[in-house]
Each structure stands twice: as C-alpha cells, then as structure tokens.
Amino acid sequence: MASGTDNSTARPVSAKVVISGGFGVGKTTFVSAVSEIAPLRTEAKMTSAASGVDDATFVQQKTSTTVAMDFGKITVDQGLVLYVFGTPGQDRFGFMWNDITAGALGALILVDTRRLDECFNAIDFFEQRGVPFIIGLNQFDGAPAHDVNDIREALDLASSVPIVRTDARNADEALDTLVQLLSHILTTLSAKAAEEMAAAPQAAAVAAGPEQRPAPVVTNDMRSAAMSALAAERGVS
C-alpha cells in the first residue's frame, strides 16, 4: 500500500535552538514572534517519567504536575527546518531542560533587567554544558536601561558572550536576535574547529601508536548522530 507515502521528495533535516530564561521573561512571546506557525504547546507529566527522570527524590516531591513547553518552527529551505524551543519557566522542571537542550545548537537567554537574578540558573545550565549562548535583554516598558557592561559584570559573564537588546514582541527584532545567536554559534564552532586543527599534528603523532587512542567520550551531542546512524541502519534492513 503506497498511499500517502510520497515523502521521498521532502525529507528535511531538523535542527534546534533553545529560548531560555526566568519565569515570565518573554520566552513564549519570542517563540511566537519568530515562528512561521502558531506556536505549539506540548505537555509532559512528571509522573510519566518519560523525559528520562531517574531521580526518585524528584518524583516524590511532586507527583502530577504538568509541564508545558512552547515551540515554533522555521522552514529555512526545503531541506532544513529549525525548531525553536522555549524552556519551562520554573527551575524545578530542570529535567525537561535536559531533554530540550540535548543536541541543541545554542541558546538565547532572555533577561528582564528588573529581575536579573531570574536568569542565573539558565546561565549556569548552559555554561556547564558548554552550549553556546547569548543574552537577550528583553525590552519591558519601564525597565531600567542598564549599561551593557554593568549587566555583564552583574551576571559574571565572559567577554565572549554577546549581550544584545531585543524586543520579543517585534518579529523583525526577534529574528534579528536569532541571527545574532546563530552568528555567535558559528563563531564558537569555528574557534573550536581552529583549535582542533592546531592540535591536529599532536593528535596525528599520538594516532601513530595504535594503543594511544583517547578513550571515547559520550556526550549529549552524539545522541542525534547515533540516532541518525540507527535510523539509516533501519532504512537499509
């Protein structure tokens, strides 16, 4: 039965970026602004444990909370789709953050300058995982227009992390912020690639001795690659 299976022509590759930050900082508004579809909301139940919660103490605390996350989509070209995921606002849904962040290219952390401390957790989270991120100062009416350097100091951010002003309510501005995020990701990846190139002669020397290979390290990043390989395998068999 071959009805409705003409998907051979359009088999897009999907990528993902994350919009994060504290509660009520404009993540959903931002997702709406950049998405070509009305943002969708998917829910996860903590009791379902489907998001990979292994922490029993966590489950004990709350048994049936619904975690909602909003996401949007941008079709970049026929073969490439970018998903834009907002993280759930409350910190206690950290387990969802892992799920959303695994395999992400990078993150935008939205900040309300009236409540700077709200974004600390998000910054820690992405810093620890080595996910490239930028800070977006979301314009709220009546919010103080702090100097960017003061904010950098207050957030204890490395000089390499861009801080940009944005307005999540404005599609053009939001898209522009997304472009700034992608530029930063590109810069970060290029620097990393250059570093690896510089280290390559050494690596080649090491590779000459067969037993000297470094132990394989499994990271979240590898998950999607492994998945694709699995999928390809299945396609063949």
Next chain:
Amino acid sequence: MGNEDDTEVLEDGSFTRPYFLTQGRTRSDAGELAVEAMVAVSAGSTMPADHDLAAIYSLCKTPNSIAEISAKCSMPLGVARVLVADLWGAGTLEVLETTRSDDIAIVRRLLDGIRNR
C-alpha cells in the same frame, strides 16, 4: 476511609492515562528519540489499527517532529515519544536526520536562510 486520598489520585485521568497508552512503559525498546527528531511514514507501510497510532500515522504523511506530534495529537511528550519509537521499531515510521550540534555547514545555512527572510 483512610484511603480516600488514594482513590482521588487513581481517578485522576491525567495521572493514569499516559501509562495506559504506552502499556506502562516510559521508553520504547526501539530507542530514545530527540524532541526535534522528525519522522515520516515509511514507503509501503500501512495505517495501524490502533486509534492513537493511526492518528500519528496520518499526521506523519508529511514529516513531523516528536514535539509536533505530541502537540497536534494532544498527547504528553513522553507518550508521543514512546509510541513513535514503537512505530519506528516496527518499520512503520522512518526517523529523519537531526543535525549534530557542531555542524558548521548547517549553522551557516541557517544563518543565511534566516538573514535573507
């Protein structure tokens, strides 16, 4: 009398339903799928008889991500993920490629594509 609270929990449909749909499982034997992983019906496959699986199948005549399936079929993310993985394991659905987070070429393409909007 003492178990009134327990009864309340059990009668809460939103509490029991996810497990029910997946027959108690929180992950599929077929493997874990990323929320942004897109799936599409495999060539030559047939619509499953089960109501929820059929809903997923119909949707995936055009590629949809796990998150989209969850939202559009109104099922919790965890349920959608397990059911999709089952269909993938059975060869009914195919999983399309997701990008590596260090794929420079993809980031360039995204950048150019979104800049030129």
